[in-house]
Amino acid sequence: MVAILGIASVASLQIGSLLQRRAAEEELLRIGSAFQNALIAYSNATPPGQSHGPRSLDELLKDPRYPGIRRYLRQLYVDPLTGKSEWGVVESPENSSIIGVFSLSEATPIKIANFESEFADFTGKTSYRDWQFIVPANLPH
Numbered sequence: 001m002v003a004i005l006g007i008a009s010v011a012s013l014q015i016g017s018l019l020q021r022r023a024a025e026e027e028l029l030r031i032g033s034a035f036q037n038a039l040i041a042y043s044n045a046t047p048p049g050q051s052h053g054p055r056s057l058d059e060l061l062k063d064p065r066y067p068g069i070r071r072y073l074r075q076l077y078v079d080p081l082t083g084k085s086e087w088g089v090v091e092s093p094e095n096s097s098i099i100g101v102f103s104l105s106e107a108t109p110i111k112i113a114n115f116e117s118e119f120a121d122f123t124g125k126t127s128y129r130d131w132q133f134i135v136p137a138n139l140p141h
Helices: 001-045 118-122
Strands: 088-089 097-103
Touching: 001 097
Parallel strands: none
Antiparallel strands: 088 097
8 A cells, every 4th residue: 555655756746847847848939939029029120230130138128229228129128937037049140249048058958749730840849949039030120
């Protein structure tokens, strides 16, 4: 009886951990989408002759290209997988401006298929670092 209870307890903990990680994955997709939308809005708001991407994520909180306050995000989100506000960034090869973000977690995703169309590129990825939330290359400027 004690062994059965022990096995049941371990199974419950594993299921709880799995459910918690799935929730963190869903939160990562939501937050990544918010970053991606903010980067797109920043790019679309670019005055002539200025860089289409921010030099730092802080510029999404207050755009230095304008005299007044212009925000694309209200806050820099915490990565739900690492618990830190530090993100990996994808830089434009032309001018080192930020065109995307990704989690610094090296864990293997639980979800590997059946993504929404905006995240179709995440199919089959083996690390959360590969889930890159990038401004589309065909974005009109």
